Amino acid sequence: MDHTNETEMVLELKDVQASFDDNIVLDNVNLSVKKNDFLAIIGPNGGGKTTLLKIILGLLKPDKGTIKVFGKNPEKGRSLIGYLPQYSLFDRDFPINVFDVVLTARYNRVFKRYSDEDKNIVTNALKSVGMFDYRDRQIGNLSGGELQRVLLARALARRPELLILDEPTVSIDMKAQNSFYELLLKIKETMTIIIVTHDIGVIYPYIDKIACLNQKIYYHGPKEKGLHKIEEMYRMPVELILHDIPHRFLGEHE
Amino acid sequence: MRNAIIAAILASVVCGIIGTYIVVKKIVFISGGISHASFGGVGLGYLIGINPLITAIPFAVLSAVSVGIINRKTKINEDAIIGVIWSVGMALGLIFISLKQGYAPDLFSYLFGSILTVTHSDLILMSILDVIIITIVYLFYKEFLSISFDEEFSTVVGVPTNALYLLLLSMVALSIIVLIRVAGIILVLALLTMPILISRQFIHDNLRNLMVSSSIISAILVIIGLLVSYTLDLIPGATIVLILSIAFIFAFLIKKYIPNLS
Numbered sequence: 117m118d119h120t121n122e123t124e125m126v127l128e129l130k131d132v133q134a135s136f137d138d139n140i141v142l143d144n145v146n147l148s149v150k151k152n153d154f155l156a157i158i159g160p161n162g163g164g165k166t167t168l169l170k171i172i173l174g175l176l177k178p179d180k181g182t183i184k185v186f187g188k189n190p191e192k193g194r195s196l197i198g199y200l201p202q203y204s205l206f207d208r209d210f211p212i213n214v215f216d217v218v219l220t221a222r223y224n225r226v227f228k229r230y231s232d233e234d235k236n237i238v239t240n241a242l243k244s245v246g247m248f249d250y251r252d253r254q255i256g257n258l259s260g261g262e263l264q265r266v267l268l269a270r271a272l273a274r275r276p277e278l279l280i281l282d283e284p285t286v287s288i289d290m291k292a293q294n295s296f297y298e299l300l301l302k303i304k305e306t307m308t309i310i311i312v313t314h315d316i317g318v319i320y321p322y323i324d325k326i327a328c329l330n331q332k333i334y335y336h337g338p339k340e341k342g343l344h345k346i347e348e349m350y351r352m353p354v355e356l357i358l359h360d361i362p363h364r365f366l367g368e369h370e
Numbered sequence: 371m372r373n374a375i376i377a378a379i380l381a382s383v384v385c386g387i388i389g390t391y392i393v394v395k396k397i398v399f400i401s402g403g404i405s406h407a408s409f410g411g412v413g414l415g416y417l418i419g420i421n422p423l424i425t426a427i428p429f430a431v432l433s434a435v436s437v438g439i440i441n442r443k444t445k446i447n448e449d450a451i452i453g454v455i456w457s458v459g460m461a462l463g464l465i466f467i468s469l470k471q472g473y474a475p476d477l478f479s480y481l482f483g484s485i486l487t488v489t490h491s492d493l494i495l496m497s498i499l500d501v502i503i504i505t506i507v508y509l510f511y512k513e514f515l516s517i518s519f520d521e522e523f524s525t526v527v528g529v530p531t532n533a534l535y536l537l538l539l540s541m542v543a544l545s546i547i548v549l550i551r552v553a554g555i556i557l558v559l560a561l562l563t564m565p566i567l568i569s570r571q572f573i574h575d576n577l578r579n580l581m582v583s584s585s586i587i588s589a590i591l592v593i594i595g596l597l598v599s600y601t602l603d604l605i606p607g608a609t610i611v612l613i614l615s616i617a618f619i620f621a622f623l624i625k626k627y628i629p630n631l632s
């Protein structure tokens with residue numbers, strides 16, 4: 117594209133309200149994400165984080181408000197999004213192998229077969245997450261960490277400009293978590309990322325911005341200024357939340 | 371007997387293909403509902419004097435599509451809708467039959483199957499439906515695979531999931547029509563599930579292989595059932611179901627005690 121790329125809007129939500137039955141889950145949410153931002157959304161369980169992501173993806177409809185994804189409505193804009201859901205509800209015994217799972221991300225339209233290029237993209241996506249050797253495995257024959265990598269590869273195989281990750285490391289052990297975040301660190305250079313996570317301590321060094329969400333957006337902006345909000349939300353001092361971060365990171369941008 | 375064997379093969383092809391979707395997408399109960407709802411069409415066929423398999427087609431397809439739409443567009447409990455179309459279809463069928471004066475001689479055969487009395491025109495109808503089902507599955511294989519595996523993700527990547535779900539349910543409806551002559555409305559679910567459960571003991575990672583092997587297993591077992599019922603003079607539909615269950619138990623035990631096979 118052109119030189120205005122750096123400030124291009126990837127995502128813009130205005131006055132979004134959402135509810136299930138009569139319970140308001142999101143209230144007056146405003147959020148904007150620029151190209152190459154790395155945004156972490158944090159907030160308590162039930163705070164509406166997953167709902168917000170599903171609205172961005174056009175999987176749920178808001179009661180009111182406007183959502184622009186790459187300047188379009190979610191149904192159109194989501195073709196540029198790679199998505200790793202919080203709960204993958206699929207059957208672990210489903211008769212499909214790793215390669216074919218990732219290949220489903222290359223869907224184009226009816227009557228169009230997956231091309232050789234699609235297969236190359238899948239191969240590269242699997243290699244980039246270190247799971248190419250597992251391509252023939254049945255999808256249930258993977259550990260939690262391996263499965264998350266494959267699902268990350270599936271998101272990446274979209275060749276997305278925006279990557280949305282919903283609590284990607286919850287079900288996996290510390291070692292797998294760390295290598296997952298190392299992967300993200302590599303990807304971060306090439307695309308915009310939104311991640312929902314509770315591991316604010318682990319991810320803090322990597323991210324640029326924070327949004328604190330609990331029905332409303334309590335804070336949205338550069339991560340350093342958001343720290344005291346996190347303190348309020350988690351009701352513990354910043355030093356404890358960020359216990360495993362070397363101090364040099366905290367002051368890095370100040 | 372020749373007609374019966376051809377019918378067994380035509381039925382087994384759709385069993386393997388559509389049965390695989392029914393099992394992996396976990397739509398067994400919906401399929402049961404569609405099957406019973408088609409009894410309304412069987413009754414109508416009796417009443418107006420045309421082949422009940424033909425009148426059963428619109429009943430099966432319409433009930434499939436309505437369950438699908440109600441399921442996607444309203445918050446009504448899916449189980450409840452299935453229960454409703456299940457019994458309404460049966461009730462309609464009974465009313466149609468009772469409107470026609472006199473005894474319905476081979477009603478039983480539509481409920482429990484009667485593969486030995488399959489007619490030439492039944493075979494033609496079954497072949498046409500087989501061709502339709504195979505063509506649709508061939509054309510939409512990647513979409514059906516995607517929505518069966520992960521519907522939410524499919525939506526995000528642009529698969530028209532709702533329309534394809536309705537199309538898949540319609541294929542289930544057509545496959546039930548193919549199977550009514552073999553196993554009857556009440557027993558079709560056995561044919562649509564057990565061959566798949568058997569081959570699933572040995573095939574884990576590929577939908578297409580599961581379809582092909584289920585079709586072959588189904589054809590072998592249905593023909594065995596047919597021969598057994600013929601020699602022992604038993605009801606064919608029920609005998610086929612029992613043969614399928616025995617085979618399933620064997621497959622399960624083989625898998626369990628000879629694990630290297632898979």
Ligand SMILES: Nc1ncnc2c1ncn2[C@@H]1O[C@H](COP(=O)(O)OP(=O)(O)O)[C@@H](O)[C@H]1O
Nearest residue numbers: 136137141159160161162163164165166167168
């Ligand atoms: N499908 C649903 N039907 C009814 N309520 C829901 C549904 N999904 C989420 N909720 C409710 O919406 C609220 C926000 O949920 P969610 O967005 O999953 O929160 P988070 O991801 O922050 O944990 C919760 O109170 C949850 O119970």
Ligand SMILES: [Mg+2]
Nearest residue numbers: 165166167202
């Ligand atoms: Mg959530």
